[in-house]
Amino acid sequence: xxxxxxxxxxxxxxxxxxxxxxxxxxxxxxxxxxxxxxxxxxxxxxxxxxxxxxxxxxxxxxxxxxxxxxxxxxxxxxxxxxxxxxxxxxxxxxxxxxxxxxxxxxxxxxxxxxxxxxxx
Numbered sequence: 001x002x003x004x005x006x007x008x009x010x011x012x013x014x015x016x017x018x019x020x021x022x023x024x025x026x027x028x029x030x031x032x033x034x035x036x037x038x039x040x041x042x043x044x045x046x047x048x049x050x051x052x053x054x055x056x057x058x059x060x061x062x063x064x065x066x067x068x069x070x071x072x073x074x075x076x077x078x079x080x081x082x083x084x085x086x087x088x089x090x091x092x093x094x095x096x097x098x099x100x101x102x103x104x105x106x107x108x109x110x111x112x113x114x115x116x117x118x119x120x
Contacts (some may be wrong), residue, residue, distance in 0.1 A: 004029045006094040007061070009036045009086070009101035011119060017054055024119045031062040036084045038045040043064060064093050073113075081111055 008012075008077045009049065014020035040054045064070070067090070073092035077083055083091065091111050094101040100115040101108060108115045 004031050004062075004078055004097055004099040005117070006031045006033065006064075006090065006097060006101050007036065008101060008105060008108070009034045009037055009039045009092055010059050010104045011102050012036060012040060012057065014104065016050075016057060026100075026117070028099075029062065030060075031093070031097060031099065032058070033090045034095075035089045037063050039086065058070055067096065069096050076109065077087075077113070079086065083108075083111075 005026055007025075007030055009032075010012075011020065011025075015022060017078045037058055041051065043050075053086070070089065073086045073095050074085070076086065077088040077091050077095075081088075087105070087108060090103075091101060091108060091114055094114045100117050102117045102119055104118065106118065108114075111119075
């Protein structure tokens, strides 16, 4: 596989928690939505070492903000699939990037507009 892939928050947490090896991911440029950045850094009980680890990880991936196109696609996905807002934004990010979404959330496989990869 070449190109890019969008990581869902749950996959980033598995990587940071050593429950998933980077070897189980495709060898592509990794991206996350700004939503993932916010979710990772806003956990109330986040320790300083955990925050440093998250920030180090985030410095090595592309963080995609909320463009007008991502907002439009988020609205459409929420209406079509009744997704939670963070899931819809992350899926819309993958749509706009024309990149697969790597997630542990099997429910997101129902989103026909994106390719979903479940890491092993």
